[in-house]
Amino acid sequence: SQQGEEDPQALSIQEGENATMNCSYKTSINNLQWYRQNSGRGLVHLILIRSNEREKHSGRLRVTLDTSKKSSSLLITASRAADTASYFCATDDTGFQKLVFGTGTRLLVSP
Amino acid sequence: GAVVSQHPSRVICKSGTSVKIECRSLDFQATTMFWYRQFPKKSLMLMATSNEGSKATYEQGVEKDKFLINHASLTLSTLTVTSAHPEDSSFYICSARVAGGAYNEQFFGPGTRLTVL
Numbered sequence: 001s002q003q004g005e006e007d008p009q010a011l012s013i014q015e016g017e018n019a020t021m022n023c024s025y026k027t028s029i030n031n032l033q034w035y036r037q038n039s040g041r042g043l044v045h046l047i048l049i050r051s052n053e054r055e056k057h058s059g060r061l062r063v064t065l066d067t068s069k070k071s072s073s074l075l076i077t078a079s080r081a082a083d084t085a086s087y088f089c090a091t092d093d094t095g096f097q098k099l100v101f102g103t104g105t106r107l108l109v110s111p
Numbered sequence: 112g113a114v115v116s117q118h119p120s121r122v123i124c125k126s127g128t129s130v131k132i133e134c135r136s137l138d139f140q141a142t143t144m145f146w147y148r149q150f151p152k153k154s155l156m157l158m159a160t161s162n163e164g165s166k167a168t169y170e171q172g173v174e175k176d177k178f179l180i181n182h183a184s185l186t187l188s189t190l191t192v193t194s195a196h197p198e199d200s201s202f203y204i205c206s207a208r209v210a211g212g213a214y215n216e217q218f219f220g221p222g223t224r225l226t227v228l
């Protein structure tokens with residue numbers, strides 16, 4: 001399987017704390033994207049980082065990419081209860097034009 | 112932002128019946144749509160890539176006669192689960208890629224929960 005892996009599988013934190021999720025993948029990529037999914041719902045695109053970028057910010061989100069290690073991390077700062085969701089990384093493999101999703105991290109932020 | 116709808120959002124059917132799920136891009140044209148399947152607390156698994164006006168490309172292990180895909184227009188793709196069985200129960204999600212987009216950003220529908228009794 002070409003599916004990427006994420007860790008941790010589950011993360012439980014208190015409001016105000018930071019949450020870090022990691023994603024590892026297997027192939028060469030054009031870009032890597034992070035998505036959020038609330039329980040039983042569709043996916044919401046959070047942020048995209050291109051293969052020639054190393055770090056990107058969007059609001060409380062910070063994404064890093066290390067293509068030499070084939071890994072990425074998503075940091076959510078000052079988490080809120082509303083951030084409770086599953087987070088997936090997805091890689092856009094070079095030449096395939098399709099997204100391959102990671103296994104996901106379930107984040108629970110307690111008030 | 113780009114909006115993708117799915118209909119129905121939830122369907123319960125008897126074993127042996129066929130179920131059609133629609134995926135529409137509401138405010139943009141999508142030459143390519145994707146169908147995913149998601150089991151509880153699991154990731155999305157790509158089932159097939161649907162291109163407007165041509166046959167869908169199925170991923171390995173996905174039965175094309177079981178999961179019929181029709182992408183008849185730039186804003187509509189349908190997935191028909193034929194002769195559904197309980198093991199077909201799952202959450203089905205479609206996505207659409209903006210035609211001519213600079214990168215492979217996909218906009219996802221809200222999903223359809225299929226329960227086969």
